[in-house]
Amino acid sequence: MNTQAEILVPGQGGEGEALVLDAPISFWGGVDAGTGRIADVRHPQCGQDIAGRVLFLPGTIGSSSASAVLLELVHNGHAPAALVLHEPDAILLLGLIVAREMGWQTPIALRLARESFGAFQGRTVQVDDSGGLAAA
Amino acid sequence: MALDLSPEERAIAGGHRGGGAAIAMRIVAESGRLLGAPRLIPIASAHIDGALYHGDSGTLFAERLVEGGAKAAVRSTLNVGALDLMGCSKVRLEGVPREMARRMTEAYRKLGCEQSWTCAPYQAGHRPAQGSDVAWGESNAVVFCNSVLGARTNRYGDFLDIACAIAGRAPDYGLHRPENRRATLVFDVSALPASFLAGETAWPILGSLYGREAGNAVGVVTGVAHHPGEDALKAFGAAAASSGAVGLFHIAGVTPEAPDAATALAGSEPDAVIHVTAQMAAAARAALSTAVKTDAIDAVAIGSPHLSLAEFDALERLIGGRRLSVPFYACTGRHVLTVLEQDGRRSALEKSGVTIVADTCVVVTPILPTLAGGVLMTNSGKFAHYAPGNTGYSVLYGSLGDCVESAVLGRPVFSEIAA
Numbered sequence: 036m037n038t039q040a041e042i043l044v045p046g047q048g049g050e051g052e053a054l055v056l057d058a059p060i061s062f063w064g065g066v067d068a069g070t071g072r073i074a075d076v077r078h079p080q081c082g083q084d085i086a087g088r089v090l091f092l093p094g095t096i097g098s099s100s101a102s103a104v105l106l107e108l109v110h111n112g113h114a115p116a117a118l119v120l121h122e123p124d125a126i127l128l129l130g131l132i133v134a135r136e137m138g139w140q141t142p143i144a145l146r147l148a149r150e151s152f153g154a155f156q157g158r159t160v161q162v163d164d165s166g167g168l169a170a171a
Numbered sequence: 172m173a174l175d176l177s178p179e180e181r182a183i184a185g186g187h188r189g190g191g192a193a194i195a196m197r198i199v200a201e202s203g204r205l206l207g208a209p210r211l212i213p214i215a216s217a218h219i220d221g222a223l224y225h226g227d228s229g230t231l232f233a234e235r236l237v238e239g240g241a242k243a244a245v246r247s248t249l250n251v252g253a254l255d256l257m258g259c260s261k262v263r264l265e266g267v268p269r270e271m272a273r274r275m276t277e278a279y280r281k282l283g284c285e286q287s288w289t290c291a292p293y294q295a296g297h298r299p300a301q302g303s304d305v306a307w308g309e310s311n312a313v314v315f316c317n318s319v320l321g322a323r324t325n326r327y328g329d330f331l332d333i334a335c336a337i338a339g340r341a342p343d344y345g346l347h348r349p350e351n352r353r354a355t356l357v358f359d360v361s362a363l364p365a366s367f368l369a370g371e372t373a374w375p376i377l378g379s380l381y382g383r384e385a386g387n388a389v390g391v392v393t394g395v396a397h398h399p400g401e402d403a404l405k406a407f408g409a410a411a412a413s414s415g416a417v418g419l420f421h422i423a424g425v426t427p428e429a430p431d432a433a434t435a436l437a438g439s440e441p442d443a444v445i446h447v448t449a450q451m452a453a454a455a456r457a458a459l460s461t462a463v464k465t466d467a468i469d470a471v472a473i474g475s476p477h478l479s480l481a482e483f484d485a486l487e488r489l490i491g492g493r494r495l496s497v498p499f500y501a502c503t504g505r506h507v508l509t510v511l512e513q514d515g516r517r518s519a520l521e522k523s524g525v526t527i528v529a530d531t532c533v534v535v536t537p538i539l540p541t542l543a544g545g546v547l548m549t550n551s552g553k554f555a556h557y558a559p560g561n562t563g564y565s566v567l568y569g570s571l572g573d574c575v576e577s578a579v580l581g582r583p584v585f586s587e588i589a590a
Contacts, residue, residue, distance in 0.1 A: 041348060043205065054461075100329050103225040105217075106330070107228045109228070110231070123206075129328060
């Protein structure tokens with residue numbers, strides 16, 4: 036299966052197991068900045084790891100420190116392989132914008148309608164740096 | 172719609188004023204593009220929340236701006252950091268994290284930010300004029316700035332706050348635009364008893380309820396007969412911005428953009444009217460507490476947002492020279508600490524058992540002793556919201572008077588006027 040998505044923030048493509056979140060997440064307080072593990076006990080996928088995954092986000096809850104958590108994950112090597120968002124979240128994506136300014140290797144962030152997220156669940160997804168997604 | 176940069180903005184982004192300013196301008200422009208802003212607008216000041224240590228990357232970013240010769244182009248105050256730089260309380264941050272937090276502090280000083288280290292900059296002399304555009308971070312500071320001062324800011328997150336300060340610009344978007352400041356929701360408290368509305372606890376309780384009901388909508392509170400005072404509005408906004416994504420509220424007859432409800436609504440019908448009942452207020456009050464074990468308390472924390480001098484006056488009156496039997500943390504900024512030190516008030520408070528926490532607070536950095544099953548009492552709606560997740564303590568909510576009496580006795584006592 037191949038899909039073309041809009042690029043929100045350019046970056047490195049990558050490959051990883053899809054993680055399609057069932058509920059919106061707040062990165063600050065919701066994701067461990069040291070490990071990339073989902074730490075919000077109220078989130079249905081608490082305990083899952085976002086590091087190295089192609090992360091599909093149906094929505095985010097806006098703590099203004101979400102950018103700091105994503106920047107920290109990029110810096111310590113625990114960022115997702117790629118991020119796929121239903122709609123742009125300027126606070127979260129700021130983490131990638133700042134990481135790019137720092138010259139760090141950053142994952143690409145794409146926009147795709149959340150209705151098409153389900154088809155990727157459980158599959159290994161390849162993302163190229165021009166916004167193409169391919170599920171194996 | 173594409174973001175249109177002026178020739179000067181493009182030149183700065185290209186490095187005309189150095190590498191640091193270029194990074195800042197590019198970050199502001201890129202955020203503006205993601206937000207769909209048509210242009211950038213000049214700002215009069217900034218309040219920076221990004222100097223709180225969350226990990227090494229934030230320190231490295233600030234140092235990169237310093238290396239690039241960046242300086243804040245507008246007045247920029249700093250929100251709390253992870254360290255008590257005045258040495259009033261002991262922060263249990265050691266080794267590399269402590270050193271990286273210290274380096275972060277130093278980097279923001281070199282960027283030209285004022286060493287205010289407070290989440291109540293508006294009580295430390297930073298009060299932008301009504302109608303001016305500013306870029307403020309920290310949810311309670313944002314909501315106070317918009318609602319009580321009538322200056323215009325969005326909720327600026329980490330890194331974008333300092334980038335706007337250096338660029339002197341912000342994306343023209345959201346609450347900077349007058350049409351987005353109109354109330355679409357009415358929150359009517361006229362059915363609540365006057366005795367409840369006149370008390371201190373009404374404001375954090377109603378703020379917490381308001382935030383849950385309003386989410387990110389702009390609302391107007393009606394039925395408030397008298398200006399409740401700035402510290403009450405501070406408590407209302409902080410609680411509202413903890414339970415909801417509130418950036419701006421109006422109170423008819425009290426806040427500057429709402430001489431009356433019709434003005435706040437700009438002549439339109441509201442999308443929703445919430446008639447607040449005594450039962451709703453009582454439920455909101457109950458929801459502020461999470462403690463199950465309520466026969467003893469382990470600590471009291473007050474001062475979120477940071478305590479004003481008037482709040483310290485009230486604290487001293489309530490303590491009345493007595494000795495507190497559990498740890499009692501009073502968080503404030505150096506703008507208040509300096510005054511308390513001038514006439515021996517700090518040492519008198521400390522003799523009573525109060526630990527003053529300056530430049531930081533107990534929910535953003537490890538100050539409270541690690542204590543499984545610990546119970547923290549507070550009069551702050553914001554502490555009540557964040558303490559369980561950030562400190563591991565469960566919370567009991569009560570008035571300042573109840574917090575003091577409970578701290579004297581070591582067990583919770585409540586003497587509150589019910590809603």
